[in-house]
Amino acid sequence: MTRFLLIRIGQGIIVLFLMSMLVFGMTRLTGNPAVLMVPEYATQEDIRYWEEKLGLDKPLPEQYGIFLSNVLKGDFGASLKSHRPALEVFLERLPATVQLCGSALLLALALGFLFGILAAVKRGTSLESLFMILALLGQSAPSFVVGILFMYFFALRLGLLPAAGYGGISHLILPVITLSFYFVAAITRLLRGSMLDNLGRDYIRLARIKGLKERTVILKHALKNSVIPVITYAGPLSVTMITAALAIEVVFGWPGIGRLAFDATIGKDFPVIQTTVLILCAALVFVNLIVDILYVWIDPRIRFWK
Amino acid sequence: MWRSPAIIVGLVIIAVLLVLSIGAPYISPHDPLKVHLRDRLLPPAWMEGGSSTYPLGTDPVGRDILSWIIWGTRTSFLLSVLLVFITAAIGTSLGIMSGYLGGRVDTFIMRVVDLTMSFPIILFALMLAVIRGPSIMTVSLIICLTIWAGFARMARGETLRVKNNEFIDAAKVMGVSKFRIMLRHIFPNAMTPIIVLGTLNIGRTALFISTLSFLGAGIPTTIPDWGNLISMGRDYLLRAPWVTIIPSVAILVVVLCFNMMGDRLNEYLNPEIRTKIPVR
Numbered sequence: 001m002t003r004f005l006l007i008r009i010g011q012g013i014i015v016l017f018l019m020s021m022l023v024f025g026m027t028r029l030t031g032n033p034a035v036l037m038v039p040e041y042a043t044q045e046d047i048r049y050w051e052e053k054l055g056l057d058k059p060l061p062e063q064y065g066i067f068l069s070n071v072l073k074g075d076f077g078a079s080l081k082s083h084r085p086a087l088e089v090f091l092e093r094l095p096a097t098v099q100l101c102g103s104a105l106l107l108a109l110a111l112g113f114l115f116g117i118l119a120a121v122k123r124g125t126s127l128e129s130l131f132m133i134l135a136l137l138g139q140s141a142p143s144f145v146v147g148i149l150f151m152y153f154f155a156l157r158l159g160l161l162p163a164a165g166y167g168g169i170s171h172l173i174l175p176v177i178t179l180s181f182y183f184v185a186a187i188t189r190l191l192r193g194s195m196l197d198n199l200g201r202d203y204i205r206l207a208r209i210k211g212l213k214e215r216t217v218i219l220k221h222a223l224k225n226s227v228i229p230v231i232t233y234a235g236p237l238s239v240t241m242i243t244a245a246l247a248i249e250v251v252f253g254w255p256g257i258g259r260l261a262f263d264a265t266i267g268k269d270f271p272v273i274q275t276t277v278l279i280l281c282a283a284l285v286f287v288n289l290i291v292d293i294l295y296v297w298i299d300p301r302i303r304f305w306k
Numbered sequence: 307m308w309r310s311p312a313i314i315v316g317l318v319i320i321a322v323l324l325v326l327s328i329g330a331p332y333i334s335p336h337d338p339l340k341v342h343l344r345d346r347l348l349p350p351a352w353m354e355g356g357s358s359t360y361p362l363g364t365d366p367v368g369r370d371i372l373s374w375i376i377w378g379t380r381t382s383f384l385l386s387v388l389l390v391f392i393t394a395a396i397g398t399s400l401g402i403m404s405g406y407l408g409g410r411v412d413t414f415i416m417r418v419v420d421l422t423m424s425f426p427i428i429l430f431a432l433m434l435a436v437i438r439g440p441s442i443m444t445v446s447l448i449i450c451l452t453i454w455a456g457f458a459r460m461a462r463g464e465t466l467r468v469k470n471n472e473f474i475d476a477a478k479v480m481g482v483s484k485f486r487i488m489l490r491h492i493f494p495n496a497m498t499p500i501i502v503l504g505t506l507n508i509g510r511t512a513l514f515i516s517t518l519s520f521l522g523a524g525i526p527t528t529i530p531d532w533g534n535l536i537s538m539g540r541d542y543l544l545r546a547p548w549v550t551i552i553p554s555v556a557i558l559v560v561v562l563c564f565n566m567m568g569d570r571l572n573e574y575l576n577p578e579i580r581t582k583i584p585v586r
Contacts, residue, residue, distance in 0.1 A: 015421060026430070029437055036437065136569070140562040142513045144520050145554040148536065148543065152551065156544050239426045247517050251540070265432050265522050273436050277429045284426055 004296065012289050019281050023274060024067050032056075036270040039080045071278065077271035081263075086271040089260065090279060096166060097256030101245050103172060104179035111180070112187025119188060120195035121218060131188055138185025143244035147178040147251035164253035175252045179244055186237060187230055194226040228299050234291045242280055310574070316567040319559065327379035334373035335361070338530040342368035347546040363548045365539060371549065375556055377530035381442070381519075383560055386511040389449050394504045397454035401461025402488050402496065406469055415458065422455040428514065435523035445524050449514055453507050460503050464496030502572045509564030516557050532557050 027033040034050035051057070055066045070076070076086040119131040154174060155163035162171050198204060199222050207217045249258030257276060264272040326333060342364065349356045350363040350371075362371040404415040431448040438444065468474065469492065477487050518524030519533025527534050532553035539549025 140565045141558050142517050145557055148550055152543055152547055236423050242426055243428050261432055262521055265435050268436050270436050273433050277433050
C-alpha cells in the first residue's frame, strides 16, 4: 500500500510538472511573454522590467527555472486590473466558489443516490421513466442555459428568489440547484446502471433467500458494490464541475473564481488567468489522487500494486 | 431500430440542421452580421410589437436572430460533427494500437489517456483566449485534446476483447501485417460501441463549444454562434428574453437529440442492457 501511495504521489508530481511546462510553453506563443504581464498602456520601462524579471535574455531552460521558482514562491505577477498580486485576488474569491461547489456536491450526492436507487428498485414503473427523463435533460442542458432559464422564470418572472448576487441562503439556492443538476443526472444514471447490474447477480438472490429484509439487501449489499463506478467517474466529474461552476458564476454574478476568470478573459488580464489555471489544475490533480486512494480503499478487489 | 420514435425524430432534426448549415447563405433572410440600429431588440413576430421582417426578433444591436441562428448551426452543429469525426479517428487508432501492440506502447498511451480524462484542458482555452484571442482553431484544438481519450479507452477495450479470436490468429498465420490486421480485422469488430460514443460526444462537443463561447473563450463574436448570442443577450434578459431564450432552446434541442439517439443506439446495439434483469 505504501508503495502504491508513493507511486501515485510521484505521478501526481509528474503531472504538475508537465502542466507547468505547458503553461510556460503557452506564454512563449506570443513572441514576448513580458507583454502579457503588463497593461496595454505600459511604458517601455515596464516591459523591460518584466523582460528582466522573466530572464528573457537567458536560455530557455533557465527561463523555465525562473518561472517555476516564481510560481513556487507564490509570485504570479500583479493583476493588470486591480494592480494587486494575482494570488491575493484569487484567494479572495476562493471561499465563494468553495461554498457554491460544496453545497452543489452535497445536494447532487443526496439526490443522485436517492434517484439512482429508486430508479433501479422501481424498475419498469413511471417513477423510473420520470427519473430517466430528468437525467437525460440534466446531462443535455449546458449549465449556463439551465442557469439562465431558472433565473428568468424563478427570479425575474415569479420573483421568488434573488436573480443574482452574493448574500444569504436565498442567493445560494438557484446557483446551487443549477450546478447540481448535471451531477444529479450523472450520478442517477451511473448508479441506476450499476445497481441493476448488481441486483441481477447471485449474491443478491442468496441474500434474499437467506431472508434478509429487502431494505438491507438493497442498501447494504447491492449499494455497496454499486458505488464503485460512481467513484471511477469522480475524477472526470470534478473537471466538469469546475467548468460548469465557471459558467454558472458568470450567469448569477457569483463573486467566485469563475467570475474572476471570466472578467480576466474578457479584460485580457493574463497574470490572473495564469494563476487561476495553475491553481485549479493543481487542485484537480490533488482531487484525483484522493479519488484513487479512496477507490482502492473501498474495493479490496482492486490492487494496483503486487 | 428504425421504428423507434427517438431515432426518427433525431434523424429529422439532424437532417434539418444539415440543410440549414450548408444552405445558410440561401436560406437565411438577412445577413446575420448586418446591424439595424433602428430595429434594436424587436420581439419575435408572434409577440406584440414584432414584425414579420424579423421572425424571431432582433438582438441588442438590431441583428436578425433567425439569420444568426441559421448561420450559427455551422459552429454549433456542423463543427461539433466534424470535430468528433476527426477526434474519433485519432482516438480510435491510438486505442487499437494500444490494445493490439500491448507492452510499453499500451502503458504509455493509457497513462496519457488517464491524464487527459482527469485534467481540465478546457481551462487552457481561457488562457489561450487571453494570449491569442478567441478563435475557431483554438476551440477545435482544445476540444480534440479533451475528447480523444474516451475513444482511445473504448477502442482499446474492444481490441482486447477481439484480439484473442481465432480469426485474428488465422490472419497472423497467413502473414497479414500488423497494420492490416488492426485496420481490416480489429477495427470493423470494434466499431459499434465507438459509433455510440461518437453520437454521445457530438452532443457533448456542442455543449463544450457553447459553454466556451459563453465564457468569451470560444467562437469570436464576429462569427454567428448560439453560445455567443446567449452571452450578448444576457444583460437584456428581463427586457428582451427572446435574445437569450431562443438560442438556449436551440442548444438544448441539439444536445438532447444526440444524447437521446446515443442512448437508443446503445440499447439497440447492446440488448442485454434491457433484458439482463427481469422486472420484479
